[in-house]
Amino acid sequence: MTMYAALLRGINVSGHKRVPMAELRTLLTELGHGDVRTHLQSGNAVFSSASDDENALAAELEQAIEKQFGFPVPCLVRDSAYLAAVAAACPFPSAELEGKQLHITYYGQPVDADRFAGIDPAAFLPEEFRLGDRALYLYAPDGLGRSKLAEVLSRPALTKGITATSRNWNTVVKLLEMTAPTGTAHDGART
Incomplete structure (x- = not known):
């Protein structure tokens, strides 16, 4: 399993694009990821995954966020080594x-x-x-x-x-x- 950070862009700023961290943790867990934690309210999450495709992980998270919250959120996923x-x-x-x-x-x-x-x-x-x-x-x-x-x-x-x-x-x-x-x-x- 590889540890990753998910970096969400432009959420929870002045009440716009509100993504509660508890719901983000639940969403990542439902996507099958382990060791899910968040840091601050500004869109930082970490998780473990067997996948080695950062772009696919980011795309999957973007789709899940848009489905769950109703707005698009650009995401980057980067592994711990990077x-x-x-x-x-x-x-x-x-x-x-x-x-x-x-x-x-x-x-x-x-x-x-x-x-x-x-x-x-x-x-x-x-x-x-x-x-x-x-x-x-x-x-x-x-x-x-x-x-x-x-x-x-x-x-x-x-x-x-x-x-x-x-x-x-x-x-x-x-x-x-x-x-x-x-x-x-x-x-x-x-x-």
């Missing part, structure tokens, strides 16, 4: 930063630098971003809510045709802990 590799590849000093200063946007497919070519990195300093494996790392020293770079990076033109959802570093570390194989610990620092 989550650990993306965290370990963080180009910013994660151990030295507050969780609100560092974010990862997970993408449904690989993205290349050409997509972001129109952004002048110097115009946003000290904020910075770097691309990774189906991920974008954002350093926003004043937090996401005040980040001008985050605003630009989330424009529809840059995310067109791609499922994307962001998590702050605290949530990244918590998902690592929740999906880690038994006996494995993650401290959230780069290795």
Whole structure:
């Protein structure tokens, strides 16, 4: 069995697209998954599955959510090894930063630098971003809510045709802990 994180995009924000976590846990269990747990109200769930097809798991969850709640919710499903590799590849000093200063946007497919070519990195300093494996790392020293770079990076033109959802570093570390194989610990620092 492989441990996965399901990352739901845009739920429980200002009362819109309400998906209670207890109902999400029940839904994942009814889909045949084990070890189901959720984290926060913002669309983070972990589960175990014998499947090795992240895309099929995400599609199945999207269909079940739409059937259960009556609205579409884009979902990404990533295994524990991927989550650990993306965290370990963080180009910013994660151990030295507050969780609100560092974010990862997970993408449904690989993205290349050409997509972001129109952004002048110097115009946003000290904020910075770097691309990774189906991920974008954002350093926003004043937090996401005040980040001008985050605003630009989330424009529809840059995310067109791609499922994307962001998590702050605290949530990244918590998902690592929740999906880690038994006996494995993650401290959230780069290795």
